[in-house]
Amino acid sequence: MTEPPTGTPEDAGRTATKATGTGTGTVTVPMIVAGICLAIPFVAMLWVDSYSRLTPAFIGIPFFYWYQMLWVLISTLLTVVAYTIVRRHERLQRSARAREAGERA
Amino acid sequence: MKDGVNGVALAVFIFFFLVVTVMGFVASKWRRAENADSLDEWGLGGRSFGTWVTWFLLGGDLYTAYTFVAVPAAIYAGGAAGFFAVPYTILCYPLVFTFLPRLWSVSHKHGYVTSSDFVRGRFGSKGLSLALALTGILATMPYIALQLVGIQAVLDVLGVGGGSNWFMKDLPLLIAFGVLAAYTYSSGLRAPALIAFVKDALIYIVIIVAIIYIPIRLGGFDHIFSAAGDAFAVQNPETGKPRGSLVSGPDAQWAYATLALGSAMALFLYPHSVTAVLSSKGRNVIRRNTTILPLYSLMLGLLAMLGFMAIAAGIKVRNGQLAIPQLFENMFPDWFTGVAFAAIGIGALVPAAIMSIAAANLFTRNIYKDFIKPDASPEHEAKVSKLASLLVKVGALVFVLTMDKTVAINFQLLGGIWILQTVPALVGGLFTRWFHRWALLGGWVAGMAYGTWRAYDTPSATQDHFGNTNLIPLIGEKGYIGLTAFALNVIVVIVLTFALKALRAPDGVDETSAADYTADAGDPGVRQELPPATAGAPGGH
Numbered sequence: 001m002t003e004p005p006t007g008t009p010e011d012a013g014r015t016a017t018k019a020t021g022t023g024t025g026t027v028t029v030p031m032i033v034a035g036i037c038l039a040i041p042f043v044a045m046l047w048v049d050s051y052s053r054l055t056p057a058f059i060g061i062p063f064f065y066w067y068q069m070l071w072v073l074i075s076t077l078l079t080v081v082a083y084t085i086v087r088r089h090e091r092l093q094r095s096a097r098a099r100e101a102g103e104r105a
Numbered sequence: 106m107k108d109g110v111n112g113v114a115l116a117v118f119i120f121f122f123l124v125v126t127v128m129g130f131v132a133s134k135w136r137r138a139e140n141a142d143s144l145d146e147w148g149l150g151g152r153s154f155g156t157w158v159t160w161f162l163l164g165g166d167l168y169t170a171y172t173f174v175a176v177p178a179a180i181y182a183g184g185a186a187g188f189f190a191v192p193y194t195i196l197c198y199p200l201v202f203t204f205l206p207r208l209w210s211v212s213h214k215h216g217y218v219t220s221s222d223f224v225r226g227r228f229g230s231k232g233l234s235l236a237l238a239l240t241g242i243l244a245t246m247p248y249i250a251l252q253l254v255g256i257q258a259v260l261d262v263l264g265v266g267g268g269s270n271w272f273m274k275d276l277p278l279l280i281a282f283g284v285l286a287a288y289t290y291s292s293g294l295r296a297p298a299l300i301a302f303v304k305d306a307l308i309y310i311v312i313i314v315a316i317i318y319i320p321i322r323l324g325g326f327d328h329i330f331s332a333a334g335d336a337f338a339v340q341n342p343e344t345g346k347p348r349g350s351l352v353s354g355p356d357a358q359w360a361y362a363t364l365a366l367g368s369a370m371a372l373f374l375y376p377h378s379v380t381a382v383l384s385s386k387g388r389n390v391i392r393r394n395t396t397i398l399p400l401y402s403l404m405l406g407l408l409a410m411l412g413f414m415a416i417a418a419g420i421k422v423r424n425g426q427l428a429i430p431q432l433f434e435n436m437f438p439d440w441f442t443g444v445a446f447a448a449i450g451i452g453a454l455v456p457a458a459i460m461s462i463a464a465a466n467l468f469t470r471n472i473y474k475d476f477i478k479p480d481a482s483p484e485h486e487a488k489v490s491k492l493a494s495l496l497v498k499v500g501a502l503v504f505v506l507t508m509d510k511t512v513a514i515n516f517q518l519l520g521g522i523w524i525l526q527t528v529p530a531l532v533g534g535l536f537t538r539w540f541h542r543w544a545l546l547g548g549w550v551a552g553m554a555y556g557t558w559r560a561y562d563t564p565s566a567t568q569d570h571f572g573n574t575n576l577i578p579l580i581g582e583k584g585y586i587g588l589t590a591f592a593l594n595v596i597v598v599i600v601l602t603f604a605l606k607a608l609r610a611p612d613g614v615d616e617t618s619a620a621d622y623t624a625d626a627g628d629p630g631v632r633q634e635l636p637p638a639t640a641g642a643p644g645g646h
Contacts, residue, residue, distance in 0.1 A: 038199035045192035045365060048358035052185075054351060060326030061410070064352045068191045069406040075195050076399040079202060083392050090623070 031089055034082040041075040110264040111434065117443025118263065118450065121307070122281070125300045125451050129288030132299040143483035144218050147293035148466045148490055149384040152213070156393045158298055159385040162459070163394060165301030166381045167372065168401045170255035170453035171248075171517075173308070173408060178425040180412025184337050184349035186357060188409055189364045194402035196369035198395040205373060206388045207535045207622040213383075214621045219463075220379045220531055221471040227534045228542040229613030231475050236549055237527050238471035241376040242497075244520030245464045248375070249501035250513040252453040252460075254426070256281055257505070259446045262430040275506055281450070286498050289458045290491050294384055297458040304455050307448035309404065315445070316407045319414050319436050329410075332417035359582035360574040367588035371524040374531060376463035377456065388625040426510075457498070465493035518573055519560055522587035526552035529591075529598050535622065542613045544601030552594030559586045 044050075045068070054062040145152060154162060172190070179187025208223060217223045221241070225234035260277050288296045323329055330351065337349040353361045372378060382391055415428040418435060422428050433445045469490040474481050481489070504513055530545040563572035563586065577584040 038202060041195055041199055042366075045195055046362040048353050048361050049355070052353045052355075052358060057327075057330075060328075060330060062330055062351055064185060065188065065406070065410070068188065068195075069403060072191065072195055072399050072403045072406065075198065076396060079198055079399075080396045082199075082202065083396055086392070087389065090625075 028089065030085045034085040034089075037078040037082040037085075040078055041071065044071055044074075111439055111442065113439035114434070114443035114446060115263050115265060117440055118259075118447045121303070121444070121447035121451060122284075125303055125454065126284050126288065128299050128303065129284070129292060129296040132288070132295040133292035135295050135299055142487050144466060144469065144486045144490055145216075145483075147487045148218060148462055148469075149380065150294040150298055152384055152386060154298065154385050154390070155387075156385075156390050156397075159381065159390050160394055160397050161301040161305055162294075162298045162381045162384065163378070163398060164401045165297060165304050165452070165455035166377050166459045167398075167456075168308075168405060168452075169248075169252060169456040170449045171251040172405065173449060173452060174255050174258055174426050174429055176405060176409050177412035177415065177429045180409050181415045181420075181428045182349065182412075182425045184333065184351055185353045186349070186361065187412065188353075188406075189361050189368075190409065191402060191406045192362075192365035193368040193372075194405060195399070196365060197372045198399060200369060201373050202392055202395045204532050204535050205382050205391050208379070208531075209382060209385065209388050209391055210624045211535070211617050211621045213388075213626065214624050215617065218383065219376065219467050219470050220374065220527075221467060224530050224534060225471070225475070226616045227538065228530070228545070229615065230542040230546075233530060233542050233546050233549075234471050234475065236546060237530060238467040240523050240527055240549075240553070241467050242464045244524045245376050245460050246497065246501055247504065247513050247516030247520055248377075249457050249460045249464075249498065250504040251517050252457040253278060253282065253501060253505045254510055254513055255453040256450050258424075258426050259430055259449050262427060262434055263446060278505075279502075281454070282498065282502055285454050285457060286495055289461060289494055289498075293491075294380065294459065294462055297455045297462075298384075300451065300458075301455050304448065304451040307444060308452055311445045311448045312404050312408055314441070315411060315414075315433070315436075319411070319418075319432070322436060323414060323417050326410075329413050329417040333413040336416045356583070359577070359580075359584045363577075363584035363588045364574065367525055367585040367591065368521060370528055370591070371521050371587065374524050374527050375460075376467055377460040380459060380463040380466060386626060388623075424510075457501075461494040461497045461501075462490075464497045465490040468493040468497075519557060522556035522560055522573075522590060523553060525587040525591045526556065526594050529595055533598075538615055539602065540598055541602040541605040541610065543610060544598045544605055547601045548594040548596075548598035551597040552590040555593050556586055556590030559590070 051064060051067045053064065056063055058066040176187060176190045179190075181187075208220065211217070211227075212223055215222075215226055217226065219238065219241075221234040221238040224237055225231055228234075257278055265277050320326055320329060334351050337351060338347050340347055350357075373382070385391060385394075411429055411432060415432045418432055420428050420431050420435065422431055430446065430449070434442050437445060469481075469486050473489050473493075474486065478485075526549050529540065529548055533540055533545075559575055560573065563575045573586055574583045575586055575589075576582070577589050
């Protein structure tokens with residue numbers, strides 16, 4: 001077997017590399033946090049029963065409406081957090097790759 | 106309703122229309138490259154747009170005139186159910202954040218102009234790429250038609266275009282259309298990008314004014330919602346059910362959630378979204394945009410409130426699409442009505458231009474070049490694409506003029522279901538090469554057939570066919586047909602992939618590598634700007 005130990009049986013014998021190869025998909029704690037930030041809006045918005053009511057109203061707007069509009073802002077903030085984390089992660093990897101290339105050359 | 110032509114409003118409307126017409130033609134000189142005769146230049150604006158231009162372009166592209174008319178119209182008709190547009194536009198951004206930077210990178214690296222280009226490169230299958238290109242074109246055409254419907258609604262309320270013979274009746278629309286076609290032809294994607302600035306400025310002004318001024322005139326939101334609640338409680342004599350409700354009832358929640366999720370998944374796979382994304386100059390331009398685009402979602406939520414205001418203001422229209430234009434005309438002074446209508450009208454021109462460019466790019470790259478003339482030069486490609494964009498628009502115009510409006514709306518609904526069936530190949534392909542190309546094709550066929558059949562079979566609120574929610578098999582709740590079809594699609598893809606791999610069916614050549622999906626402009630081996638020569642030759646010559 002010339003396959004690396006991480007290869008699953010389906011991977012064996014195929015030339016196509018998995019998209020998560022070459023270290024770009026390294027899972028770190030901050031990246032998990034970024035993933036959670038992106039997942040939270042799905043839980044909040046798809047759980048319709050949690051916000052399907054009229055009260056408390058805000059300046060006369062029923063809860064159902066202002067709550068969902070509030071989530072536009074909350075999900076945006078969560079995306080900003082995820083963006084900051086991912087950008088930092090990509091920078092670190094980029095500089096790591098550049099160092100590697102430098103050592104080889 | 107006032108009779109006759111609203112002169113002041115019409116004058117303001119024409120003024121703004123002239124301004125954007127001039128801008129549309131001037132746009133061809135904006136950030137012009139040395140070699141302008143390639144699809145990269147005409148169809149993607151030279152892939153040069155930064156964060157703010159991309160923001161305006163995507164905003165102008167996704168939040169269309171039709172959206173602005175249809176979302177409040179849905180609220181006006183039935184209340185809470187129409188508000189799913191807000192969670193829908195909330196959920197699409199985390200999704201975009203996750204997959205579109207990968208599409209941008211691999212497209213930049215290999216010079217892909219359309220999403221079908223990527224699928225062909227990834228799976229080595231022209232057939233699969235053709236299937237997706239046809240899906241994209243089919244879904245886009247009625248969308249363009251709806252933009253023209255949006256302009257028509259405004260012209261109706263303005264009192265023009267109501268002449269007795271068909272020619273005078275449609276003349277204003279024909280003029281608007283001719284102008285749109287001319288500057289798209291000459292300036293390409295640069296025209297809508299530049300006009301989007303005007304469109305968005307107008308729209309923001311109109312909405313902010315409307316959301317403050319109209320409630321004051323109507324006695325506050327308290328009064329608006331109590332009037333709306335009363336109106337929704339009235340039973341429809343035909344069905345015996347109330348007209349609507351202010352919150353999403355227990356039996357409507359699955360529909361609400363699945364419509365939001367399914368629509369969110371589909372939004373950025375529309376060809377016009379992909380075109381706008383690929384025209385940006387860097388990987389992080391897209392990510393940054395997911396943090397500023399929600400401003401439009403907030404606006405959409407406020408806009409939806411106009412539907413309630415139309416009820417409270419006692420607007421009675423047979424065609425719900427006219428509710429908001431009519432509300433504006435009743436509430437605003439004439440000159441501001443003109444501004445509001447200009448916002449809707451221009452709001453239709455921007456996406457119509459981008460959509461026709463996107464459909465034309467698909468035709469040129471994935472039908473013309475792949476199947477008719479493989480050795481087409483970049484100049485030739487740009488020429489074909491320009492002509493195709495004209496054809497697409499004429500097709501949409503014929504659609505609007507010869508068929509009932511509901512046909513365009515029905516097809517747009519089907520378009521959403523169809524686009525969702527491209528998710529496994531496109532989004533799946535961005536993350537894994539495990540799926541077999543023929544399995545993806547099989548899943549696509551299954552999803553398209555099931556979705557179309559179910560939608561046809563489902564009565565909607567106003568007609569016997571083309572509803573968008575029906576019982577989900579196994580779960581037994583009413584949900585979005587597109588999402589059910591998508592689930593079927595995925596199951597078929599997985600089963601067939603196992604089968605085809607067991608049979609050792611040829612897997613196709615993957616011309617991309619793992620690193621391509623995270624590449625950014627300026628990386629070693631990645632050009633800052635693509636020279637037209639490579640852009641015109643997919644698969645690296």
